[in-house]
Amino acid sequence: MRRTISLPLMMILLGGLFFALVILNNQLLSSVRTDLTENKVYSLSKGSEAILSELDEPINLYFFFSEKSSKGMTSLRNYANRVQSLLEEYQSRGNGKIRLNIIDPEPFSEAEDLANQYGLTAAGLGVAGDSIYLGLAATNALDDQQIIAFFDPQQESFLEYEISKLIYQLSNPAALKVTLVTDLPVTGGQNPMTGRFDPAWTFYDQLDQLYSLTHIDSTATTLPEETDVLMLVHPKGLSESLTYAIDQYVMAGGNVMAFVDPHSESDAMSMMGGMSANSSELSTLLDSWGVVFDPTQVVLDASLGLDIRTPQGGVARHFGFIGLTAEQLDRNDVTTANLEMINAASVGVLSKKADADVQWTPLMTSSQDTDVISADTYASARDPQTLSQSFNRQDKAYTLAARISGTLRSAYDSKPENTQVSGAHVSETSAANIVVVADSDLLADRFWVQQTSFFGQTIVTPFANNGDLVTNSVDNLGGSNALISVRSRGTFARPFKVVEDLTVKAEESFRAQERALQQQLEETEAQLAQLQGQQMDGGALALSPEQQKAVDDFMQKKIDIRKALRDVRHQLDKDIESLGNWLKFINIAAAPLALMLVLMVLARLFRRNARLQKGGA
Structure with a gap:
């Protein structure tokens, strides 16, 4: 006769086995982790x-x-x-x-x-x-x-x-060594236009406070030793020795952030009223880095244009002065993910070279409402309304800043003569990490900070994230290749995809209704303007029956469409609420009930098998 183990004894044995397995796991398998x-x-x-x-x-x-x-x-x-x-x-x-x-x-x-x-x-x-x-x-x-x-x-x-x-x-507690190559008056000094002494640019002060900063101009022939990050700002007239030094710095795995510009608003020649463009000169190196940059072209953006004060005292939108928002910034790159606004001026166009074997990541892009004009034409246009009148929409988004990484070849076949760069010539690197921005004016104070005096102390208040872009990039480039390669992590939260789809669908309908309202508004206003013109010709002051009917029709259309908009929003909320109720029912009631049914079925099967075994014995 077969004996069965009682239920209390079985529970005690299972409990003891559970604790034994927990102790075994903590002692022997604590280092084993599975994601x-x-x-x-x-x-x-x-x-x-x-x-x-x-x-x-x-x-x-x-x-x-x-x-x-x-x-x-x-x-x-x-x-x-x-x-x-x-x-x-x-x-x-x-x-x-x-x-x-x-x-x-x-x-x-x-x-x-x-x-x-x-x-x-x-x-x-x-x-x-x-x-x-x-x-x-x-x-x-x-x-x-x-x-x-x-x-x-x-x-x-x-x-x-x-x-x-x-x-x-x-x-690595030592401060990053940053080398800045530029001829722009970033360190301050006497202004040739006003004769007054200008302070250093705010971005330069920030770099000087955060890092070990060295500033050299275009007459230098070599780079400082142990440069962690090299920053090129509106490079012009670089000597061949310095150009080669930059090339070899990249070939040795150095990290570069370059600000090139088709027309620098902050260069002394531009400020003194030159009628021709004042562009950067870095074509030799950009070509070897797989970057196409045309220094003769400036991007105009009607959607992102900033409002400026005109010489006549009014306010007009300047299509060449653009304010990039979060939509135009790469949200997956750590240098731009947290930024909300970047102001720039006379920005150029960047693109990847057709035969370049590099990884190309756009960091900043324009809107679709753009046009491209000659840099000389742009430089000679002092009135922003001139740019808007000649604007011809291309319906194309342009890359304004990009990260280049991967394998690059040197721009030189061998070391040039009379160069002061020491060491053997390096022809290739597989660890390139370069950020190129098609504008240098975004570094100027007037595009991103406001300075006020408080009891003799200058207070700097940013109204854009231009300075954050610089420091984020230097921090990122100055890290090891391992730090740069750390990927953006996935999010822990699991979104409700069905709810998101409902929201997107309803918002698309909402926007379509808004566009219909705007179109009808414009058509009705045009009709009113025509009727008013007829009224002026006739000399009558009261509204004619046709005018009154047009006004009444417009008001009724406006009421109807607003009601439709409310219905769309109400239906969206209703669908989401209904879906939420179903999810609550499934989680609170249906799932536990289903689990109870499964357990009841298993219990009946176990009891039935026990009775059969007992009867067979």
């Missing part, structure tokens, strides 16, 4: 692993999160768990060189004082008025410090980049 998410949001890219493998000394990470003060803040707590899991992955991959400390800075505690001491941001988000901390502080063996003041959930896609950048900066 099953679609975008691998919990794993590290090869670039981050390379940075960790090069660590010589330990890095201490202090992750501050207000665990108790954030009760009920589900979204923030989920994101904090995501950050902590990624930091634990750094610790796991750090070969003992990453030491992670998890700290809950409770109000009025020593931990909160420590968070304030590091300079972390205390966000007033707590329901009881408590401050919420969600930041990272890090130190190295030399007591250097770096922080991420607050992990913004909206910047989730760059979470790994920010952490890897922090670790890289602590493992």
Whole structure:
């Protein structure tokens, strides 16, 4: 006769087996991790692993999160768990060189004082008025410090980049060496037009404060040694020795940011009223980098044109002075992802050379409402209305800035004679990383900062992100190749695709109705203008029956279309609400009921098998 194990004893045995497996997993398999998410949001890219493998000394990470003060803040707590899991992955991959400390800075505690001491941001988000901390502080063996003041959930896609950048900066604490090559008056000095002393450009002051900056002009013959990032701003008249030095710097794996311009508004010749274009000269190097840049062409953009004050005292839109918004900036590249506005002037066109074997990534593009004119014509047009009158829409978006990476060949077959560049000639590189911007005027203060005097101190207030573009690019280019290659991370949140599709569909219908309203408005206004002209000819002051009927028809059309717009928006909200109710029903009721049915069926099968085995015995 076969004996069966009682249910309580079975439960005890299963519980013991469970705890035994947990202990075995923690002791023997703690280093084994599997990322099953679609975008691998919990794993590290090869670039981050390379940075960790090069660590010589330990890095201490202090992750501050207000665990108790954030009760009920589900979204923030989920994101904090995501950050902590990624930091634990750094610790796991750090070969003992990453030491992670998890700290809950409770109000009025020593931990909160420590968070304030590091300079972390205390966000007033707590329901009881408590401050919420969600930041990272890090130190190295030399007591250097770096922080991420607050992990913004909206910047989730760059979470790994920010952490890897922090670790890289602590493992390489020396300031970046930036070499600036330009003849523009970026350092300030006496203005030839006004005779007054002008201060240094704001972007130059920022570079000087953040990095070890060296400035040379076009008469130089070599580059400073140990240059981490080379910046070329409106290069003109470079000596052959300096051009070759730049070429070899790139061939040796150096990183370059070049601002070329078909017409520099900030050059002294341009400011003194020259009627011809004042363009950059870098064709030899650009050609070897796989970049096509025509210094004789300027882009006009009717959609992005900025309003300026005319010589007559009025205000007019200047099609050559453009304001790029987030829609025209690459949201996937770390240098432009967080920027909202870039102001530029007399911008040129960039394109990839047909036979170039490089990776081409546009960073800034124009709108579709564009035209291209001669740089000389643009330079001679002092009135912005002249540009708008001659504007001929091309319906084409142009690349205004791009990143070039990959394999490049030298612009020189051999070392030129009489060059002062030492070392053997290098003919090829596979680690090129270059950013080219088809404008240099965006660096000038008048396009992105406003200066005011406060008790004798100059206060600089940015109204555009031009300076952020420069510092972001230098930070990115100045990192190791491993840091540059860190990919943008996938997002943890899973969007409701059906809801998004409904929203897009409704918004398309909404925009179509808006266009119909605008078209009818223009047609009716034209009809009114015609009737009013007839009224003026007849000398009558009262509205004629035809005019009154046109006005009444227009008002009725306006009311009808506005009602249709409200119906579209109402239907959108209704569809989303209905879908939400179905999702709630499935999650709250249907799924548990289905699970209960499955368990009931399995239980009946187990009991039936037990009875059959007992009867057979």
